[in-house]
Amino acid sequence: MADVLVVFTPSGLRTTVPEGAAILDAARKIGVDLDSICAGRGICGRCQVEVGSVAGIDDRADRLSARSETETAYRGRKPLVDGRRLACAARAVADVVIEVPADSMVHKQVIRKRPEIDNLPIDPVVRLVYVEVEAATLDGVPGDAERLATALADQWDMVDIDISPTTLRDLQPALRAGDHAVTLAIRDATSIVAVWPGFRDVVFGVAFDIGSTTIAAHLCNLVTGDVLASSGAMNPQIRFGEDLMSRVSYVMMNPDGGVERLTEAVRLAADELIGSLTAEAGIERSDILEVVAVGNPIMHHLLLGIDPTPLGTAPFALATARSIEMDAAAIGLVVHPEARLYTLPLIAGHVGADTTAAILSETPYRSDDIQLLVDVGTNAEIVLGNRSRLVAASSPTGPAFEGAQISSGQRAAPGAIERVRIDPETLDVRFSVIGCEPWSDGADFDDAIRSVGISGICGSGIIEAVAQLMLAGVVSSDGVIVDSDRSDRIVRDGRTRSFVLYRDSDTEIKVTQNDVRAIQLAKAALYAGIRLLMDHFGSDHVDQIRLAGAFGAHIDPAHAVALGMIPDCDIERISAAGNAAGTGAMIALLSGEARREIEAVAARVEKIETATEPRFQEHFVDAMAIPHRTAEYPHLSKVMTLPPRSATIRPPRGRRQRTTRSEHGQT
């Protein structure tokens, strides 16, 4: 029989095979990245290919054997659309170019609509393979596991594969139920971790982002990369302490069982999230074979049951900075008994697995531009660099950016003022409230605000308020609310002054002098940290700024620059990174290569310790001034426009009390 040439695109790999050879066999022979769960039995439908062309070989379909019965009969999850063939059934009858579509590759990239999980690599550590095992005989190999190993070697070229204890327990019943055919889950190409009778093409994983306030979880199909369900819950550790340091204090005050209680609380919450995710997606808990978790160092340690006390005082020693793999059951998750938990590496005592996850999601290590990644929480984790180097630090901003230590401050939750505009001439105020679509001067505001109410001001709101007050000249460059008779919104408050943003019969929301100070200190700390990283990196500018997390989603970049929180940068290139930590966790769930990548990257991130760097203090002092001339910020001046019209302060109907300029004694 004649030999024919098979050329695969986009890889460009080519081979000569006997006429009539199956395309899948040709692909496996030379290592073409072509998916298959059923090893060429026409069951899984994952090896779909198309006929293509290159110079000298055209794209005529008759270069392959006629559509076989297997293909005609195939009715799997992934229908065979026009032009598609099953590589296991189609045979080369002439020189042929085979196009492997992206969705037929094992290492696929899935493009998603949600921008933060665009272009997700699918290459999970757990892979499914279908095998048919020879029946036992009296004189043959005595162990079914050994016959299974032979089948894996023959049908998949997989050798030296371990078998887990629970798989051993399930193997013989599965072989019986599947009439000697089973689907295996194989981890890291080295270990069989699960077995099911017959053919199966789904297996699941969960990615957790354990925040000190909230825990987010995503349930993913590890074969397709689809996100089946996402859910969130409050971190129940809050009852032991609102912020991180108060939880560490709780542990120190309760040496007998404090760690265990905090650990138990977060593990229970994580397990409950698994319950709601699996219920929502209609799958079994035992279908979950892989779990990834990220979090700041204290959340990370407490999830693993490690006493975080050393993280509460210098030198802030981590138990380990490396990635960890352990049984998911060991942290109390009721999932498949062989499911493993993977935690991403950490960088330093204040720069945790949430930051490395954000780095994995944002990939500054692949960028030619100098990227700045900022994640503002109780403190701010900052990462700066490009493909050649990354430097990272944690800036001691304190919790002001989260609305804490602010007179009317609150979390970013419904009822919180999140955006503020102040007319630099009239000092009129307009604002928007979380949970209420229209701005306070909008036509529908009165109706819309009724169900939400106005309860305080969140981090982004106070930042905008202070920035706007600075632009309006109410706050001086050294952070003082200046005495003014421009508006009765400026009121005396003991020995200092405040600016009234909103007032009704029940509520008064002011920006006090102390609030301005708190924001001033926080922004100076953040800015000084960034400057310190820029010094270490050796650059006086950044090309791109990504603001991660809830804060980053709410903050207006122009105001952040105006206030001097972050360095000047083309406003178009300052953007929200969304839940970068959660996205990074999901990437690590779906890709073993991504894990190796972030492990290598994390190991070379240079950790800068703000506490021992004299330059940090210098930058901090310098950054205390509040910029008030947009001319100093060339990019900013382009976009920092004034609000379109003056605003009245209008409380919601019901609670409403008409508040006009005249009521504030203003003309």
Add this chain to the structure above:
Amino acid sequence: MADVLVVFTPSGLRTTVPEGAAILDAARKIGVDLDSICAGRGICGRCQVEVGSVAGIDDRADRLSARSETETAYRGRKPLVDGRRLACAARAVADVVIEVPADSMVHKQVIRKRPEIDNLPIDPVVRLVYVEVEAATLDGVPGDAERLATALADQWDMVDIDISPTTLRDLQPALRAGDHAVTLAIRDATSIVAVWPGFRDVVFGVAFDIGSTTIAAHLCNLVTGDVLASSGAMNPQIRFGEDLMSRVSYVMMNPDGGVERLTEAVRLAADELIGSLTAEAGIERSDILEVVAVGNPIMHHLLLGIDPTPLGTAPFALATARSIEMDAAAIGLVVHPEARLYTLPLIAGHVGADTTAAILSETPYRSDDIQLLVDVGTNAEIVLGNRSRLVAASSPTGPAFEGAQISSGQRAAPGAIERVRIDPETLDVRFSVIGCEPWSDGADFDDAIRSVGISGICGSGIIEAVAQLMLAGVVSSDGVIVDSDRSDRIVRDGRTRSFVLYRDSDTEIKVTQNDVRAIQLAKAALYAGIRLLMDHFGSDHVDQIRLAGAFGAHIDPAHAVALGMIPDCDIERISAAGNAAGTGAMIALLSGEARREIEAVAARVEKIETATEPRFQEHFVDAMAIPHRTAEYPHLSKVMTLPPRSATIRPPRGRRQRTTRSEHGQT
């Protein structure tokens, strides 16, 4: 400084070092097998050496530096006797020969008094090492685990060592408590599985031999190889079925939870044994870091929670024949959370990990002679071979050798007749009873038997009885109790005859025709199995026979040969192997090398299936005849002597009824 030559014996390794170099450093440089837990700090005292001599270098002590303060101050577990030096403190000041005593080697052989655990290799998979770790600093490596890794690399040349989740949890508290010095347990030279503050030189393991009737357990010090405590318990699975097949039946009849109940029962019993062993030795359960278990295939599978149903019917497929390593906690053992369970490999559906353990203990694979290893239980596992080949089979003897299916049969327990002598002329009987030192014709018998009583006859007793009856001509070569008026001990029993061994007012212990048949069938099966192995091995003789287990300990070799249970062999070379399976389990507990050895050996043992071998049937039929001329057995005729004098059957005092020849109507 001049260089000096250091020669180590018995290894013969030699190296040149600068004058004044520590002997331990010289040894480690060239890989001399010299123990140390404290890495040369003079704490552990395990690196003791002596000055020796070879041609050209004499044994003057002044070839080493003077006794140091460290050595003078050393007060550890292993006192420094005269002539001994600590290799970490003693320095070479001239060419010197260093003798490494056996007890200072890592791979030591421990000679014991109990013959069955003679010459035990000590090389456990868990090893202790002491390290001193640098304190954390703000600017240094952020993770304590990473600083620990650096210490391991610097102080022990150990790199790429994993750290277990529980060690991570315990690490920082241990470093704090030990002032940065800790002792680690390292498994397989790859993974840190436990950490303790400061210096420690004990860690423990437990070896289980899970029999269908009893479970035996041994607690060992993994550093010294000492057996601290041994204990046994009934296998509580007996309440679900007396023998193996009835337990498999129980599982088949109870598909919902049958396996789980049997598994739970044996695991609980094993855990209770750990409780009594640790209590006896005065150690903590958490000090146990390694567990080994052996058992027949059904016990093995049930311990692991694997449904043994396939082992109940042809083709008797094992779930796996390989050795298994898993978390000890996964089988419910409350020990150190990182303790692992190791089970030895199996050979076939009827030849289990107890047999491989016996092979490891008896080492026929190292023998030039052809060894036969027989373990008689409900069936008989037999292994035959030498260093070139091993063949193995299970012979379907049934439970007759255990006293089951015998009219007066019982287990080998107090009250059972275990030895029998019958005068070939007078047919007088004398016997001994388990739990009663004197024979029935001894002076002290009446006193001694009172507290024990005579309740039945066990396997070794019935074998001796049948053999003696054969030798006396009462049983013919085709197994018939012949009609005889020689003695009124021969009585009619319906259509057949019986021989009365013992009779008092309450008890009559007879050998019935059915009993003779049962023994005849069992011994034919055993003998046929052995012959089949001899055929496969290609030998018409065996050089040495080892009889394992309780049966082997009670049976008299001469009678076993006389009856035709085992082939003729120099009686001096037939001996009891003791609890070879338990000893093999202990060896695997104490030596990683032994595990690799038995895994390799087990994989090349040739399994012979009696059920499908036509020759087995032929041998079986041939073996039904009962040999009755010692002339056919040249070795046997030398030792098969008659009892020294005639005996009377004497019941114990109290229950006693005088039984003389005349009472039996005999002259």
